[in-house]
Amino acid sequence: MKKGFILVETIVVITFLATSLLIIYSSFNGILVNEKRRMYYDDPIYLYRTYYILDLLQSNNVFNYIEDTLADNDADNYPLLLEVSCNNTAVFEPGSDAQILCESIVNTKYLEVEHIYFTYYDLGPLTACKNSTGETCDRNESLRGLSTNAVNYLNTLTGTGDGYRIIIEFLNQKGLAKKYFYASLDVPLGGNGS
Amino acid sequence: MKSKGMTMVELIVSVGLISIVMVFVFNILVDMRQEETNSSFKSQDLINRSLIIRTIQKDFINKKLYTINECLLEQEDDIVCLNFVFRDNSTATLKIAKNTVEYNGEKWTLQTGSYDIKNEDYKYCYNYVEKGKFYYVTLMFYVNLRGHVLESNVLLDLELFNTGLVSDVCLPGTSRTDCGNILKLNNTTNLCDSYRSQDEETTNN
Numbered sequence: 004m005k006k007g008f009i010l011v012e013t014i015v016v017i018t019f020l021a022t023s024l025l026i027i028y029s030s031f032n033g034i035l036v037n038e039k040r041r042m043y044y045d046d047p048i049y050l051y052r053t054y055y056i057l058d059l060l061q062s063n064n065v066f067n068y069i070e071d072t073l074a075d076n077d078a079d080n081y082p083l084l085l086e087v088s089c090n091n092t093a094v095f096e097p098g099s100d101a102q103i104l105c106e107s108i109v110n111t112k113y114l115e116v117e118h119i120y121f122t123y124y125d126l127g128p129l130t131a132c133k134n135s136t137g138e139t140c141d142r143n144e145s146l147r148g149l150s151t152n153a154v155n156y157l158n159t160l161t162g163t164g165d166g167y168r169i170i171i172e173f174l175n176q177k178g179l180a181k182k183y184f185y186a187s188l189d190v191p192l193g194g195n196g197s
Numbered sequence: 198m199k200s201k202g203m204t205m206v207e208l209i210v211s212v213g214l215i216s217i218v219m220v221f222v223f224n225i226l227v228d229m230r231q232e233e234t235n236s237s238f239k240s241q242d243l244i245n246r247s248l249i250i251r252t253i254q255k256d257f258i259n260k261k262l263y264t265i266n267e268c269l270l271e272q273e274d275d276i277v278c279l280n281f282v283f284r285d286n287s288t289a290t291l292k293i294a295k296n297t298v299e300y301n302g303e304k305w306t307l308q309t310g311s312y313d314i315k316n317e318d319y320k321y322c323y324n325y326v327e328k329g330k331f332y333y334v335t336l337m338f339y340v341n342l343r344g345h346v347l348e349s350n351v352l353l354d355l356e357l358f359n360t361g362l363v364s365d366v367c368l369p370g371t372s373r374t375d376c377g378n379i380l381k382l383n384n385t386t387n388l389c390d391s392y393r394s395q396d397e398e399t400t401n402n
Contacts, residue, residue: 010207017214024218028225035228047250048356054258055360104331108360113335 044156049186052114053171057188059108060087060094060119060169063101066190068093069121069167083129085121086148117174117183118153124166124189130157156185166191245305246353249298253281253291256301257359260285264367265336277338284365293338298355307340307353333360 065087072085087094089105096102109116122129149157153172160168167190175182256262260283268278274295281289289301298305338355 010204010210013207013211014214017211017218021214021218024222028221031225031229047247048354048358051250051254051356051358054254055358059360100330104333104360108333114358 040159043182043184044159045186046184049171049173049184050188052116052173053169053186053188056109056114056116056119056171057169057190059101059105061190063094063096065094065121069190073121073123073167083122084149087119087121115173115175115184116171118148118172120170120172121190122168122170124168125163126157126160126168127163150183152183153185156187160187162189241308242353245298245307246355249300249305249355250357252303253289253300253357256281256283256289257357260287261361262359262366265334279336330363331360332363332366333358335359 068087068091069085073083089095089102089109095105108114109119150172153170156172157170160170168187169190170185170187173184173186175184262281263284264282266280266282268280268290270276270278272294275292276295277291277293279291281291283289290299292299296307298307336355336357340353340355
């Protein structure tokens, strides 16, 4: 007569326990992820940095640039996300005071700006990766250049309507520790960010 | 021969599976404990921090900053006292003490221990760069949480940023000569950078 557990019984018990724990883990993991998002997404300091950068860009030619470029999307092209830099001659006149200021606050470690993106306010097509004709696009092509952290941030943004969004990725680096922060503001058609 | 209990192989497999599960459980418990401790302390402070930044930045944006003067520290615990003058000639005073931040009559108390600035020589740092006809200025107020349970996890530092046309402001360090009698802020040369360097060295060590 056998006594104690046999291997199969042990495995069944362990599997049951593991499944239960995985369910608990997935429940609490959501809470942990939300907490981290609260820390790194739309922090007031980074929101105001974004505001001032947007203000600088809007006082130059960025609005016409994004309006022209993003409006020209077609099936072969996916300009649903546009990266803007201080070196962009369509936005800044080369050598102008505004460009120098932009470079000194954006292109240095000072404001910790890593990337500046503009996109449509309605992020549905971008996150679903659809072009203007509704065709599903290649996700890698549409979100090309975006880090996983940035894609995760994009997925938290909601809302539909006209206009654009500015999304800025900040890199806070202390020693070897890197932390990415994200902030975004809406850019109404022809208006200021809010 | 009758088999009794588990064999060695069964035992090893069982212990291995249990160990894997325990590693997951342990990680969850550690994370949960940290987050729970942090959230109970920091929630109110984070809300206050947002309100402070929003209130001051709103004035910077709507009223347009004209100049910044240092004012006298009245209380023993006061660390910083700054007087902002706006272009409509209105003024607002920012006072930071060990446990409180006061701006224009509104007062916020920090719940998370003390609001000690790390080093008295760096009560705040002030960066000013004039580029052509533009300026940018940043006031940073660092919060020292060393030795506190929240040391590495909380962002309670205050940052006030402003940029615009040099012709619109009268800030210390500008090349304008018509600013009148403006009290010079102490330590105005790239303190943020030197402070950050110091902080990075500390982190690396």
